[in-house]
Amino acid sequence: MPILIQGSRIIEAMRMTETEKIMVQKEEVHSRKNPLADLWKHLRRNKLAVVGLAVVTAVIFIALFAPVLAPCDPYKQDVTKRLLGPGSPGHILGTDEYGRDMLSRLIYGARLSLLVGFCSVGLGLAFGVVLGLLAGYYPRLDSIIMRIVDIMLAFPGVLLSLAIVSALGPGIGNVIIAVGIWSVPTIARVVRGTVLSIKEMDYVTAAKAIGETDSTILFREILPNCVSSIMVYATMRLATSILSAATLSFLGLGAQPPSAEWGAMASTGRNYIFQAPHLTLLPGFAIIIIVFGFNSLGDGLRDALDPNLKNAM
Amino acid sequence: MSGYIMKRLLQLIPVLIGVSIVVFLMVYLIPGNAAEVIAGPTATAEEVANISTKLGLDQPAYVQYFRYMAGVLRGDLGYSFQTGQAVSAAIAARYANTFSLALFSALIAVILGVTVGIISAVKQNSWFDHAVMSISILGISAPTFWIGLLLIIIFCVDFKLLPISGLSDRLWSLDGIKHLILPAATLGFNSAAMIARMTRSSVLEIIHQDYIVTAKAKGLSQFVVIMKHALKNALIPILTVVGIDFGNLLGGAVVVESVFAINGIGRLMVQGIGARDFPMVQGTVLVVAVTFVLINLMVDIIYAYIDPRISYN
Numbered sequence: 246m247p248i249l250i251q252g253s254r255i256i257e258a259m260r261m262t263e264t265e266k267i268m269v270q271k272e273e274v275h276s277r278k279n280p281l282a283d284l285w286k287h288l289r290r291n292k293l294a295v296v297g298l299a300v301v302t303a304v305i306f307i308a309l310f311a312p313v314l315a316p317c318d319p320y321k322q323d324v325t326k327r328l329l330g331p332g333s334p335g336h337i338l339g340t341d342e343y344g345r346d347m348l349s350r351l352i353y354g355a356r357l358s359l360l361v362g363f364c365s366v367g368l369g370l371a372f373g374v375v376l377g378l379l380a381g382y383y384p385r386l387d388s389i390i391m392r393i394v395d396i397m398l399a400f401p402g403v404l405l406s407l408a409i410v411s412a413l414g415p416g417i418g419n420v421i422i423a424v425g426i427w428s429v430p431t432i433a434r435v436v437r438g439t440v441l442s443i444k445e446m447d448y449v450t451a452a453k454a455i456g457e458t459d460s461t462i463l464f465r466e467i468l469p470n471c472v473s474s475i476m477v478y479a480t481m482r483l484a485t486s487i488l489s490a491a492t493l494s495f496l497g498l499g500a501q502p503p504s505a506e507w508g509a510m511a512s513t514g515r516n517y518i519f520q521a522p523h524l525t526l527l528p529g530f531a532i533i534i535i536v537f538g539f540n541s542l543g544d545g546l547r548d549a550l551d552p553n554l555k556n557a558m
Numbered sequence: 559m560s561g562y563i564m565k566r567l568l569q570l571i572p573v574l575i576g577v578s579i580v581v582f583l584m585v586y587l588i589p590g591n592a593a594e595v596i597a598g599p600t601a602t603a604e605e606v607a608n609i610s611t612k613l614g615l616d617q618p619a620y621v622q623y624f625r626y627m628a629g630v631l632r633g634d635l636g637y638s639f640q641t642g643q644a645v646s647a648a649i650a651a652r653y654a655n656t657f658s659l660a661l662f663s664a665l666i667a668v669i670l671g672v673t674v675g676i677i678s679a680v681k682q683n684s685w686f687d688h689a690v691m692s693i694s695i696l697g698i699s700a701p702t703f704w705i706g707l708l709l710i711i712i713f714c715v716d717f718k719l720l721p722i723s724g725l726s727d728r729l730w731s732l733d734g735i736k737h738l739i740l741p742a743a744t745l746g747f748n749s750a751a752m753i754a755r756m757t758r759s760s761v762l763e764i765i766h767q768d769y770i771v772t773a774k775a776k777g778l779s780q781f782v783v784i785m786k787h788a789l790k791n792a793l794i795p796i797l798t799v800v801g802i803d804f805g806n807l808l809g810g811a812v813v814v815e816s817v818f819a820i821n822g823i824g825r826l827m828v829q830g831i832g833a834r835d836f837p838m839v840q841g842t843v844l845v846v847a848v849t850f851v852l853i854n855l856m857v858d859i860i861y862a863y864i865d866p867r868i869s870y871n
Contacts, residue, residue, distance in 0.1 A: 396576030397580075399851050400846075400847050400850070401806045402806050402810050403809060403812065403813070404812065407827065407828075410831065415831075492701055492703060508703075511703065512703075525704070525707045528704075529704030533700050533704075537699040
């Protein structure tokens with residue numbers, strides 16, 4: 246079969262004009278040099294992933310340019326305009342219990358959500374990747390590290406994060422630490438699985454044969470080949486982390502009032518659920534949009550970069 | 559089979575010890591001095607020292623741990639700083655509420671998820687299928703607390719059909735189910751979404767196989783083909799999701815109990831965290847984690863019975 250394919254390529258190449266051949270070569274070189282272009286080629290076939298990418302890009306844009314995009318100061322109170330409904334003049338999404346503009350608070354909320362998401366996943370990656378690499382590469386460390394991972398996974402849902410926040414005390418910084426630590430075991434598992442499949446490959450054996458040190462093999466040979474799995478998992482984990490942080494803030498353990506954090510906003514909004522349900526519903530919609538964006542993008546990245554990961558996860 | 563069960567029981571021991579160490583460390587690793595945190599900012603040095611001696615916090619870590627474990631094994635989880643009540647008694651009084659909530663949620667999730675998933679697979683690419691898949695994406699991306707608040711707005715505020723909060727004393731009476739239905743639907747929504755997606759993909763995978771074509775060719779009705787032939791084999795991956803999720807429902811109960819003001823372990827935990835009532839937090843976290851580990855053990859053993867392909871080694 247490969248000979249047939251090669252044969253048909255040769256015949257096709259013979260039919261091409263010189264200009265076409267150069268064009269094809271250029272395209273091949275370009276795609277080899279630019280993995281992002283290659284990734285985009287795969288990703289754009291998946292409509293949901295493209296929507297996810299658009300949502301994530303839009304939210305990042307909104308977060309970066311919040312001071313320009315927000316129509317009002319998100320913390321400016323105006324008691325004469327309390328609990329205005331969506332569509333009110335000057336306040337398209339209404340106001341909250343202190344007369345603060347909901348749209349501006351939601352826009353600024355994107356900053357906090359992304360900050361918590363990126364920082365906690367970054368923290369989880371820093372520890373999870375190293376532990377996963379060590380567990381996958383050194384069989385002796387594997388059983389110890391995996392037992393620790395098992396213990397951490399014995400706490401369902403946000404329970405581990407809750408336990409950590411209870412020790413550290415409420416606050417957005419502590420939520421980042423708690424959600425970050427919660428990500429460590431699952432990231433370590435994914436990386437370990439990838440390392441186990443990579444370390445038996447010929448190029449790793451060759452690196453060992455030429456006498457490269459373990460750290461060089463781990464960080465220069467194995468780690469770059471784990472990047473696609475890590476990227477896929479980190480994107481999905483961003484969704485989970487944002488959701489968990491919002492939940493902790495809703496429970497009063499994360500961002501504290503008057504912070505424009507979506508979970509905290511929904512929490513205070515529930516006191517006005519009869520008069521102004523938009524105070525609860527709008528922050529929820531914002532969370533759904535961003536979580537949907539990262540989940541869809543993560544799904545698309547997985548299908549494009551590493552379809553085998555679907556079974557591993 | 560008994561060998562497999564023994565092996566799984568033995569594997570449980572290090573995990574349970576690990577869980578108890580993490581729970582113990584929650585207090586031991588509090589930044590600064592735990593006694594100072596407990597005594598409050600206005601306490602004198604003498605008061606802090608008294609608390610430290612009374613709670614044994616001046617002892618070495620291993621002594622404190624063994625003392626804690628000796629208590630746990632006797633069923634003594636300490637006394638609440640807030641109320642002075644025995645933690646084990648407080649948990650025992652609320653355990654049934656949390657467990658019933660998780661069980662009822664799992665029931666809703668399985669019935670809804672499997673039914674909807676099968677119909678989606680059979681009517682692939684129909685409007686029903688598209689609607690189910692879109693709602694399931696919402697279910698996976700939406701925060702549990704938000705689903706709860708949304709259901710409150712719809713069923714309690716707008717239509718006034720169901721009670722807004724609390725649980726009835728008689729859980730399994732008509733009134734009890736009326737109280738339980740919204741919290742359970744909230745908690746089960748996310749799981750139902752996952753189960754529906756998993757059932758759909760499992761059934762889709764199976765219904766194109768030869769033996770299903772043969773069954774259809776024999777003239778069997780679609781109902782019999784799906785229920786008797788397809789679902790049997792599609793059930794294992796579905797059971798995996800159900801098993802994992804039932805444990806997670808216990809973690810999710812923490813949030814749902816806070817939204818619906820249910821006197822369960824989760825609410826006790828969140829109130830304990832807010833009040834820095836460490837024995838209460840330690841006790842509730844330990845009980846939920848141990849329940850989660852035991853449920854996972856049961857699920858593993860059930861799999862081994864159901865699917866003879868699962869290796870006992």
